[in-house]
Amino acid sequence: MTTAPTPLPLPAPTDWLDWVGTRADEQLARTRELVDGLKSDPPAEPLEVLRVWNDAQVALSNAASVGSFFSEVHPDKAVRDRADELMQAVQKLDTDLGLDTELYAVFAGLDGSGLDADAARVLERTLRDFRRSGVDRDEATRERLRALSERALLLSQDFGKNIREGVRSVRLRPEQLAGMPQDWIDAHPVDDEGLVTVTTDYPDVVPFRTFAHDAEARRALVTQFLTIAWPDNDTVLRELFAVRREHAELLGYATWADYDAEVKMIGTGSAIGEFIDRITELAAESALRDKGVLVERLRQDRPDATDIDGADMAYYAELVRKEQLAVDAQRVRTYFPFEAVRQGLLDVTGRLFGLEWAPVPDAGTWHEEVASYDVSFGGERIGRIHLDLHPRDGKYKHAAQFDLVRGVAGVQLPEGVLVCNFNRGLLEHDEVVTLFHEFGHLVHHVLAGQQEWVRFSGVATEWDFVEAPSQMLEEWAWDADVLATFARNADGETIPAELVHAMRRADDFGKGYDARTQMFYAAMSYDFHTRDTDDLTARLRELMARYSVFPYLDGTHMHCAFGHLDGYSSAYYTYMWSLVIAKDMFSAFDREDLFDPEIAGAYRDKVLARGGSRDAADLVEDFLGRPYTFDAYAAWLAE
Template sequence: MPLAQPTAFPAEPDAWPAYLETTIDSALDDARALLARLKDGTARTATEVLDLWNDADVAIATASSAAHLLAEVHPDAALRAAAEERAQAAEDLVTQRGLDHELWQVLAATDPEGLDAAATRVREHVLRDFRRAGVDRSPEDRERLRALAQRCTELGLEFARNIRDDVRTVRVRPEQLAGLPEDFLAEHPADDEGLVTLTTEYPDLLPVRTYATDPGVRLALTREHQRIGWPANEPVLAELLRLRAERAALLGYPDWPTYDAEVKMIGSGTAIADLVERLDALTAAASAHDVDVMLARYREDVPGATAVTPADNLFYEQVVKSEQYGVDAREVREYFRYEAVKPGVLGVMERLFGIALERVDAPTWHEDVEVYDVTDGGRAIGRVYLDMHPRAGKFNHAAQFPLRPGIAGRSLPEGALVCNFPTGLLEHDDVLTFFHELGHLVHEVLGGHQPWAMFSGVATEWDFVEAPSQLLEEWGWDAGVLASFATNAAGEPIPAALVERMRRADAFARGAWTRRQLNFTALSYSLHADPPVDLASFTADVDARFGPYAPVADSHQYAGFGHLDEYGSAYYTYLWSLVIAKDLRTAFTDGLMDPAVGRRYRETVLEPGGSADAAELVERFLGRPSSFAAFEAWLAEGTTA
């Protein structure tokens, strides 16, 4: 069978509605027909049954991935809405399939004898997922579970839409932008009323929080950012939490985290709570020290200041790093011009993993999107799309979206990198984000050559998926790597001495940063473990315990906490994966660009996709089980800086 051709997007705007019908709708129709065939009474071997199941998986993944991506990035609001309806339809089909008693009986009746290891793993996972969907419950319970899952999907899409569409603004006088870099000021001229409009999008938000000397401006924009999605998402989130709890109870679990964690590396809801307590003990003292240092410096500017809030922390982090570590963020950003960073970061990935990215002229959903074919030794192995700058109606964070599942011998994997970087100078944090999200994209492509759809691409346990991306952030701290593309306007590479100062300065506020992540982890977990009646007061209680910063008054950050949809109770994933990433880093003993280690990492961790448990993949690469040691050493660096 020849490989399927890459996705062909419409070249004309008026062709998009038909595209949705001929791709997403037809793929869902194919999936329904394949599932119906499985129940037609024909005698089939276990291999034949699993092959049909896999074909249906491919069709559903094709439809779902395209629908979810276009719902977040297409410039036309009506098209986004139409794509969102199809994303809902794809999720509903997955729910219906999981609760189809007749279909379950067909799969359960298969004889595993004679199946190879990969097919046996597929069969085990399919039957496990049927059980977790509730297929063995009473007809009445199955119908309620179906309705609950469908409603949760609707709520999740609404929650994400409310965040995506809620771009807020503040207007300030030009003199209130003191401290902002010259290029930022040039891009933000005053209007006819003599005022400058700032938005809550990242290219405005992060520079203002980092450089604006006026605390009132920082506070105003930060407060608006923390009110994104509110009040619309207040009832949406409350209902979503309540219905997830009901689903877990109907399935025989004490709470949602217990149900959700069963199929993740961490294994149980109580293990999440234990992780929170362990990290609480590791970060409390270091975080308090970091905040005390920032507060002392804050009081030099504002005598009587009583607390550091999220409107202040980035500003005073960079002030301390400038004054005590000799790192001026304005100087650093001069070396990170987007036009040089993009090919530079892509080039690092090419050299590290032995791949090539070749620009392709092909239609996409927007003229800013770039298309690249990924090749290995001249052989095409995937296609990627880079949608890198903000625009109205677009997903407003940074993420990798799968577009098309890669299936060995049938189709090549495709994925999209969706970011919101400025077109000029980047912050160093933007460069780290680029490496991070590109890590997901590389994982999608290199892991996208499995025969089974459920194990192809970024298909490991969900609490491992961030580890490869967090590992790749390390390349953004390496002097040699950065010098290969980070140059100022005169073409001079970033000095190694500056990078070393950046590394030392990065240790400052490490405890506070980790504590902030722990705050989100605890909130994500505890909201689901015992859904509260009052979201605002509950969030305030979590803030009071974990901080590390005083909350901004009259803000509702939980309403814009998008991970509560996709990650649910599992935001702990970021810290859990960071522990693993720091351990993976220890294998690069001869430098980060060691091609032999890069190849081994590619082959043992990325290429297998989900064909083996993540703990096994890590052990294959390290030659031992993963441990906390490297993470604890990294965290301790912050206490001695």
């Protein structure tokens, strides 16, 4: 009788440094042992070769998860630094394996004709990985590729560390907090010098730029926010882009974008530019119309204003929604206390996907504010999740899902971590939407964590599809009936349906200029990786003028803290590409019953649970019964 896998046992609070090192070192040693066996005495059957390779990849992914996750979130800097070192060891081994000609020969000599579809896909993808690593290049080229890979990782680590540790702040007089919610003011006491410190962390900067009446204070904080990690990361990025360009050229690609896009839905680098221009054109009319409304409202306060920039945009968008669209965000937030939202999210997703979330109070996590839950489906535990949702020093500054363990059927349970930086009190509705979005990745990780092959486990689809399931889950955070199940104010009153409907109408305001802003980010991501640029800020200004409808804010260098330039590299377009697909998939749901079990079950089983076992386009077509189109997205944008 096979014993069911159990969650990863975590250490006592004082043992983290040793545990992180031991966990990664043991898994790396396991990887090397299995690979050595494959090279010295490979199994006779192709399927058995792939199974040994799968075991090696499981071990390598376990080591990588420990390094990548704890380097970003552990409260002890010594642990974060140790995890950074471990990631260097992981990357080195991964690079060495990809350039190992003996290992490649084992796979190149396999006859895959008798393999089933999944195993054949593993073999095809493995051979593709070797080719993309440069294993077929001459020895000098392979050594250069090895050096470039190691240098790229060090630069990526520096880039992330500079952002994590680059928190900035402004000190303001108490009267400059006018307009802020009272609970926010209460959480920011006046210091001994009679001033209040406001930081560039999300729980400070997002509400401040939205509600603070003092234009000078808003501009000061937004400017600091847009100069995080400057000038250090400007230097880091220029070298990182150069390393990636050389890497792609050595492998025979015209640009890094061509190399990167080869394994994505979009296929080619040039198609990225075409997609960006297409969305830019689609959004133009809506963007300029709504921006004009903002400028007109700004003129009521500053009659000589001719344009509006990032220091004022969020504030005046909120005024327009409040004054013209009857939505007061400060009233809205009273219905979203953090604890209720967290439980509501679990209840909604549990009902939607047939999941049960059982609290694990004794999970022994890395911080006391982390909440852990076992995940069950049909009465069987299928994974564990951890919610690390509040800011602290040295922690990852954005919102993301991290793997702690990638699930493999019968071997190990999937475990994922949601890392965010939310207030502990009331949430803005935008933060509720963000929480639903990021939780979508976590659900995807767990449901797709029941695969036999680790390379198909979890969020293992093409990278320009991974946001689509999360973007679609956002829709449940906009539905009045869904919100009524958990959104209540301090008096116990449920959020009124008419307010939610007004919120949806107000959310439509600005979606055109939001799309144009996203295309500016995407163009920057693509352009920086396809041309040699000495002055990144100057080029940023040019791209902003072309794609965004808002002007550059003098003295800022937002690329230095735009973390997606590392992880997404040239492919930030993927957020909008995924949104096109998300809107199309959502069209299959009944707007009058978002919990329809037949539709939700089909989506769960045909898209989420399949992980990377099929191409994303095929998963979507299987669910929709047809290929995906732009139609739903274009209709939404035109509403």
